[in-house]
Amino acid sequence: MKEMIKKISYLKGLCKGYGFDESTKEGVVFNGILDVLDELTDYLECPSDDEDEYSYAFICPNCGQELEIDEELLETEEELTCPACGNSFPVNDSISEEE
Known part of the structure; x- marks a missing residue:
């Protein structure tokens, strides 16, 4: 990214160094390109909040309901409770090491 x-x-x-005339057709195009480059630079320099957030899908062993759990909850909870049937099951037994 830095490159x-x-x-x-x-x-x-x-x-900017070549001092193009902003009133010409070419100048308008260059200004547009510079605006896009400014926005792109800001985007590349500012890490996205969503970039490092992961979610995991679990299937309730009792009723088969799919549960989507974010990484923060996964790190703090040892058991999940299915909202559909109320069954609790351990998280660590459900995590796959295939990542």
Whole structure:
């Protein structure tokens, strides 16, 4: 990502350094490109909140209901309770090591 940010900064510097005329068709295009590059740089520099969040799907062994559990709950709970049937089952026995 850092290499991409460097390349974007370099291209922005080139566009601004050559002093293109913003009133021409080309100038309008370059300004549009610079705006998109600015937004892209901001996006690449700011990590997404959703990027590191994972959820896991479990199947209740009693009724077959699928349960979606986020990583935080998975780390704090040893047992899950199915909202459909009320059955509790251990989380650690359900986790697959195939990841």
